[in-house]
Amino acid sequence: MYSQGLIGADGGSEETQEFLDAFQARIDAEEKIEPTDPMPEGYRRTLVRQIGQHAHSEVVGMLPEGNWISRAPSLKRKLALLAKVQDEGGHGLYLYSAAETLGVTREQMTEELLDGTAKYSSIFNYPTLSWADMGAVGWLVDGAAIMNQIPLCRCSYGPYARAMIRVCAEESFHQRQGYEIMLTLCKGTPAQKEMAQDALNRLWWPCLMMFGPHDGDSAHSEKSMKWKIKRFSNDELRGKFIAATVRQAEFLGLTIPDPDLKWDDSLNGGKGGYHHGEIDWSEFWRVVKGDGVMNVERVEMRKAAWDDGAWVREAALAHAAKRSAKMAAE
């Protein structure tokens, strides 16, 4: 017996071993799971949580960069930043739609974001303090997001995988755009270069935290790997990100704020990799639990947009109802 439509049901699943084995066989054969296919309740719940959190991250993620649209230093930069933040909103839309195929509504998910039940990426609880943050967010935050999201293009759940293909194409453009902002600053005046280094200093560690806790401390990882929602562990992805980014920082002439960062040929089965300094996990958990500098403001801003816009949404529904009634009467 499989159990569709159990959203909100807590705890144990009712699925028989036979059902679970058949589902796992499809996963192992790399078949895509589609919305109307039978699936274990745990699989569905995991995806609703993950896709919802991902969608919220896109939408909350509009705020830190939105903070600089009005102050972008040239018309070209203004247009590029505005288009980028608009893209993030678009990603939010695809992702909410992908989550809706699993039986939740965008309104439900939004309410969970606003009442604090649903989370979003911890990185967006840090403030954007200078124009260089627009470069660093693109380069590092989007760079880290791409590391996480490229494997999601092969996620076992079809609608999520397909949404990720488009999202990744756009993120990769954003990443290059961010890097180009950094490059321009690093070739600029001493004050501009200092701005760039300062942004890297502030955002480096929070970006490493974006990959989540060390593999041994990651609560949901094992099952997600088995279901092929997730393909690489947190530490593997973090390592790939560091390896890619160190050389980019060198090219910019910037210093990564980690004195313990050191190449080791023997890591990754002889392919080599970086040792990095200890991540301050107490900061990570503090920010995840709500005590980052911007947590309260970010959610309040989303709440203000939602509450202040309620009359607009109500008016659109009322007008549509009046129009249908009128058309039915004619």
Place this chain on the structure above:
Amino acid sequence: MALYQALIELADDHLVLGQRLSEWCGHAPILEEDLALSNFALDVIGTARSLYAYAAEVEGKGRSEDDLAYLRSEREYLNCLLVERPNVDFAHTMLRQFYFASLMEPFWQAAVNSDDKVIAGIAGKAVKEMAYHIRHAGEWIVRLGDGTEESGARMRAAIVALHPYWEEMFTPCECDALPDRAALRSGWEANVKAVFAEAGLEWPEPVYGHVGGRKGEHSEVLGRMLSDMQYLQRAHPGATW
């Protein structure tokens, strides 16, 4: 210099309006409108860029589009007062957009076949954008006017608030290369009134119409907008971004 001044008036209208529209990004009533309002902003700021670039060329003093946008003070900005009006709420924003696009769509239409190839090129792109701005904003005016008691009241409040500002848009510009705005006024009024009728909204009694924008005499809000917009360029003179 007539052409330079006319281009600056137009460019300032578009940039100031785009700056206002972009304030919505991340704060709209529904995600679809975050995208739509950002698109509006992208369109008009894109047009502003082309207009500034051309104005700089016409001026011939080696200034760039960014010099014109970022290094002129509020007394040198020549936008009409309507476009600097604050967003206030979704009703004000959509009405301001509807008024502006309802003028600019026929304006660019009349410029599409201009002998000036640069203007014709800008017009060819902008006319399509303004047509969908009219459609999108106009549909919202109908929805909000007809929707609920609250949305109707907010729409009426927006009409009252913006009533002193629409006439200035038709101030003639003394430049033969561009269409005569004054000639577009009666068509504008007819189109706006038709949408109001569909929305169940009334066109108000005439009021004193504020002018001054075309002479660089603005309301207080513009200076604040520009000091925010221009701060990096002012704080780091000569830097490349």
